[in-house]
Amino acid sequence: MSFLKADTWLDVFLHLLLIAALGAALVLGFFYVYLPITTHHGETIVVPKITGMTLADLPAYLNERKLAYFVDDSSYAPGTRPFTVLTQEPAPGEKVKQDRKIYISVAMRRPPVIKMPKLTDGSVKNAQLILKSYDLEIGQLKMVPNVAQNAVLKQLVGGREIAPGAPIAKGTKVDLEVGDGLGNTEFEMPNLLTMPEDEARTLLAGQHLEVGEVFKQAAESGQTPGTVVRQRPVAAPGATIRMGQLVDLWIAE
Structure with missing residues (x-):
């Protein structure tokens, strides 16, 4: 063990140099060998397109690609099968690390119930804009004799008048009776x-x-x-x- 003896200043300097080299080797080994192995440094996965898929198909599909998902929102989409993926983040084509969660929104099973807006006494064009903003469908437009041309006279669902404020499900068709301007006959x-x-x-x-x-x-x-x-x-x-x-x-x- 004579190499550990420090009889001269040169021996002390060589010992310190050896300690510093060992320390540097440990630090470099930790950052450039250990961490890359444990964190898969430099390995990325291309995010696939999962919009349009059903929620039931996601676990197996994403597990194969070493990805995960999290449902953070849901909304009603008329004509879309319930539990279909509507949006995703990150977007398809982006590169992420293994086990990254993809945040998604899915289509609701039942449409939410809202309050019926007031369409009467306004123009049919304005009524159509209001229906669209409320996620309600525009049904039949029935022109009836009335001096108020293009004015909405009645709002109906299933042939019956519906009052403003009444509960109605999003996606419901609303029929309108509209004045034809011929009421001066x-x-x-x-x-x-x-x-x-x-x-x-x-x-x-x-x-x-x-x-x-x-x-x-x-x-x-x-x-x-x-x-x-x-x-x-x-x-x-x-x-x-x-x-x-x-x-x-x-x-x-």
Whole structure:
């Protein structure tokens, strides 16, 4: 063990130089040999395209490529199968390290329920923009006689009117009744007196007139309950009315 003896300053210097060399070798070996082996330094994996795949197929597909995934969002996509991958991050083609998680969003099973917006009293173009912003589908546009051209008069789902604020699922089709601007066509005011209420309503609808207020009053002598005993406007000789106008009714009880 004579080489460990430090009899002279030269021996001390050589010992220090040897210690420094060993230390440098350890540091270099740690950073350039040990770490690259344990962290796969320099090894990258190209991210595959997984949008459009179903969630059930991802584990096996990504395990083969030494990648993982994490669902961080979900949204409703009309016409898309539930649990289909909609977006991914990192994007396809990017290079990542082994075991990197790919963050994805998937399509929901059921559409979320929202509040029905108010479309009436606005233009049909504005209504279409609102429906699109709410992720609602534009259904049938029915043009009806009315002086308010291109104005939305009714909003319907499945043939029934739906009030603003009512619950509705995203993706639902909403039908619209829209004024055609022809409500200025005049014709003779129909006489509804003594008609049963349902017949009077049918007649008004057939002539593109709207039922206004309906008043109930006690039947007088000679009046049949359930029939029209008064109307406004009255059906006087020469009286005319325009399409889309309101007709108030008084019904005997």
